Amino acid sequence: xxxxxxxxxxxxxxxxxxxxxxxxxxxxxxxxxxxxxxxxxxxxxxxxxxxxxxxxxxxxxxxxxxxxxxxxxxxxxxxxxxxxxxxxxxxxxxxxxxxxxxxxxxxxxxxxxxxxxxxxxxxxxxxxxxxxxxxxxxxxxxxxxxxxxxxxxxxxxxxxxxxxxxxxxxxxxxxxxxxxxxxxxxxxxxxxxxxxxxxxxxxxxxxxxxxxxxxxxxxxxxxxxxxxxxxxxxxxxxxxxxxxxxxxxxxxxxxxxxxxxxxxxxxxxxxxxxxxxxxxxxxxxxxxxxxxxxxxxxxxxxxxxxxxxxxxxxxxxxxxxxxxxxxxxxxxxxxxxxxxxxxxxxxxxxxxxxxxxxxxxxxxxxxxxxxxxxxxxxxxxxxxxxxxxxxxxxxxxxxxx
Amino acid sequence: xxxxxxxxxxxxxxxxxxxxxxxxxxxxxxxxxxxxxxxxxxxxxxxxxxxxxxxxxxxxxxxxxxxxxxxxxxxxxxxxxxxxxxxxxxxxxxxxxxxxxxxxxxxxxxxxxxxxxxxxxxxxxxxxxxxxxxxxxxxxxxxxxxxxxxxxxxxxxxxxxxxxxxxxxxxxxxxxxxxxxxxxxxxxxxxxxxxxxxxxxxxxxxxxxxxxxxxxxxxxxxxxxxxxxxxxxxxxxxxxxxxxxxxxxxxxxxxxxxxxxxxxxxxxxxxxxxxxxxxxxxxxxxxxxxxxxxxxxxxxxxxxxxxxxxxxxxxxxxxxxxxxx
Numbered sequence: 001x002x003x004x005x006x007x008x009x010x011x012x013x014x015x016x017x018x019x020x021x022x023x024x025x026x027x028x029x030x031x032x033x034x035x036x037x038x039x040x041x042x043x044x045x046x047x048x049x050x051x052x053x054x055x056x057x058x059x060x061x062x063x064x065x066x067x068x069x070x071x072x073x074x075x076x077x078x079x080x081x082x083x084x085x086x087x088x089x090x091x092x093x094x095x096x097x098x099x100x101x102x103x104x105x106x107x108x109x110x111x112x113x114x115x116x117x118x119x120x121x122x123x124x125x126x127x128x129x130x131x132x133x134x135x136x137x138x139x140x141x142x143x144x145x146x147x148x149x150x151x152x153x154x155x156x157x158x159x160x161x162x163x164x165x166x167x168x169x170x171x172x173x174x175x176x177x178x179x180x181x182x183x184x185x186x187x188x189x190x191x192x193x194x195x196x197x198x199x200x201x202x203x204x205x206x207x208x209x210x211x212x213x214x215x216x217x218x219x220x221x222x223x224x225x226x227x228x229x230x231x232x233x234x235x236x237x238x239x240x241x242x243x244x245x246x247x248x249x250x251x252x253x254x255x256x257x258x259x260x261x262x263x264x265x266x267x268x269x270x271x272x273x274x275x276x277x278x279x280x281x282x283x284x285x286x287x288x289x290x291x292x293x294x295x296x297x298x299x300x301x302x303x304x305x306x307x308x309x310x311x312x313x314x315x316x317x318x319x320x321x322x323x324x325x326x327x328x329x330x331x332x333x334x335x336x337x338x339x340x341x342x343x344x345x346x347x348x349x350x351x352x353x354x355x356x357x358x359x360x361x362x363x364x365x366x367x368x369x370x371x372x373x374x375x376x377x378x379x380x381x382x383x384x385x386x387x388x389x390x391x392x393x394x395x396x397x398x399x400x401x
Numbered sequence: 402x403x404x405x406x407x408x409x410x411x412x413x414x415x416x417x418x419x420x421x422x423x424x425x426x427x428x429x430x431x432x433x434x435x436x437x438x439x440x441x442x443x444x445x446x447x448x449x450x451x452x453x454x455x456x457x458x459x460x461x462x463x464x465x466x467x468x469x470x471x472x473x474x475x476x477x478x479x480x481x482x483x484x485x486x487x488x489x490x491x492x493x494x495x496x497x498x499x500x501x502x503x504x505x506x507x508x509x510x511x512x513x514x515x516x517x518x519x520x521x522x523x524x525x526x527x528x529x530x531x532x533x534x535x536x537x538x539x540x541x542x543x544x545x546x547x548x549x550x551x552x553x554x555x556x557x558x559x560x561x562x563x564x565x566x567x568x569x570x571x572x573x574x575x576x577x578x579x580x581x582x583x584x585x586x587x588x589x590x591x592x593x594x595x596x597x598x599x600x601x602x603x604x605x606x607x608x609x610x611x612x613x614x615x616x617x618x619x620x621x622x623x624x625x626x627x628x629x630x631x632x633x634x635x636x637x638x639x640x641x642x643x644x645x646x647x648x649x650x651x652x653x654x655x656x657x658x659x660x661x662x663x664x665x666x667x668x669x670x671x672x673x674x675x676x677x678x679x680x681x682x683x684x685x686x687x688x689x690x691x692x693x694x695x696x697x698x699x700x701x702x703x704x705x706x707x708x709x710x711x712x713x714x715x716x717x718x719x720x721x722x723x724x725x726x
Contacts, residue, residue: 057489158696161703162641374693381697386704398641
């Protein structure tokens with residue numbers, strides 16, 4: 001799967017571009033309302049969030065409460081199915097392009113873990129090592145190695161081993177999975193795929209034939225050993241909204257090959273430290289907080305690079321307050337501070353100038369350090385044998401328990 | 402395999418227990434049941450399945466118009482103010498092995514329900530006969546409370562009648578009067594050691610801030626879950642090691658011990674401490690780290706087992722597995 005991290009470039013034009021390989025905003029950042037309209041997905045409203053809380057018997061995840069996962073396709077159908085006592089499965093993935101994961105990469109995995117725990121359903125995680133080989137200048141061995149390394153960080157996020165199957169394309173593609181890939185491929189014309197993904201005649205055919213690989217994990221028959229006989233089992237895909245084009249294509253093809261359409265639950269983009277209009281990239285380590293950063297690194301990065309919406313001087317700040325729209329520390333707290341009341345208090349105090357940028361940043365450093373330390377501790381416990389276990393094609397008897 | 406209603410009714414006949422049988426379409430609520438048997442003279446009962454924070458289950462069987470106050474009941478059981486709530490549907494299916502809308506004292510006939518505590522409304526004794534479901538909700542049987550007792554005794558259960566509408570004060574000088582009805586298990590021994598307070602005497606816990614809504618047992622006319630799984634083929638016990646439940650259990654053991662230690666060392670009365678330090682805040686802060694650590698532990702155990710199994714198959718084939726005969 002293409003990287004979740006947005007690659008937002010400063011462009012002169014007003015037009016925003018959002019697809020799996022390019023995300024660029026017009027002036028003023030991404031217009032999510034326009035995006036939802038343009039893509040044709042639905043907004044996740046309070047009623048739906050309440051329904052999720054009721055059905056799962058637990059409070060909704062903060063990403064739902066804060067509107068970070070904010071759009072969906074067919075989520076209400078999935079909830080109807082679940083309410084009747086039937087099941088569904090989750091599908092998410094990662095394009096293993098670099099060893100280091102940053103917090104933006106963790107967001108969809110954190111949310112997927114919540115979905116798995118709340119609904120008690122199985123999960124397949126696809127590592128698209130082939131995609132990275134095709135798009136980046138990597139060898140096959142390096143792509144495979146990165147996939148296994150990334151699998152360790154994914155495992156550290158806390159998925160349930162009894163309900164989770166992780167696979168990499170180089171290892172797994174073949175058999176029924178490949179049959180589905182070819183079925184999908186036959187239903188999508190060259191023109192269509194160019195229209196959706198922006199391919200050009202100069203692009204090699206590896207790229208053009210890749211999309212079915214990411215589409216077919218939505219179909220349970222791609223996993224005959226796991227979901228044998230359950231061809232109509234529905235699939236829910238948590239992802240960032242830039243992945244929507246992939247699954248629009250998949251949803252279009254599904255009924256034509258006798259399969260159910262996958263449902264989607266989509267998130268906003270995670271901002272780079274320097275602000276929404278900056279590119280978060282592996283080549284600039286200061287654009288993001290990585291799961292390998294020490295508390296000292298986090299402190300330095302936040303203090304030095306996190307774009308502040310505060311005023312230039314203390315006096316001005318006390319008078320005018322902060323601009324929450326552009327303040328990155330507040331945006332990060334929105335993602336990672338659990339307590340709703342505390343967050344509201346901070347936002348209010350900061351906006352009214354009673355709280356200073358330094359204080360907000362200090363709190364953010366504490367919150368982020370706790371999270372990163374927890375991740376590191378878990379990551380240290382992941383062994384090669386554990387990766388083998390998660391990636392083995394093994395029976396999952398309790399997967400719907 | 403759960404017991405069937407035929408097995409139950411046959412057993413009642415064996416025991417020479419008098420009962421009247423009424424067949425009707427499936428009913429999910431007391432109101433619907435009343436439509437079919439309301440005029441036959443027996444007393445309607447409501448049957449609740451409750452669960453406490455340690456996942457122990459209680460059936461409360463009462464006359465339909467007896468008021469059951471969960472807060473008071475929770476205190477009387479020694480579980481604090483918000484200690485019990487309605488149990489989720491899976492407990493009905495897995496532990497009681499009855500369908501939705503069918504909680505009944507007769508569920509104790511199933512071995513899977515052996516740890517479930519039964520609280521009977523004193524009011525049942527005053528009626529000539531009371532209505533219960535015999536493991537399915539397309540039949541209602543009417544029998545007297547003494548006959549119900551006869552059945553319960555025959556399966557080794559001591560019937561416990563309670564004045565459900567009473568609300569005695571529970572405090573330092575008045576221990577919870579229903580504490581004996583809490584099922585015994587790992588965390589709750591009836592032979593208490595003097596030093597460590599058992600969780601029954603644990604400080605009052607507040608109702609958690611965030612509301613969680615669990616489906617009420619008899620209220621919703623939901624479609625039955627005929628579908629993917631059949632409950633007969635499911636393994637009875639909890640489906641695999643559950644990280645969240647484990648972490649919650651650990652925190653519930655540690656927190657009272659911590660309070661007790663702190664109270665002793667800081668020379669503050671434990672009651673005062675519990676006003677300041679709340680179990681739920683503690684749980685909320687500790688849960689993410691504890692769950693993460695627990696999950697990794699589970700992964701390590703699973704990984705070891707997985708590789709052991711794989712190697713066994715490689716080296717010894719099917720012969721590696723002992724035979725059970």
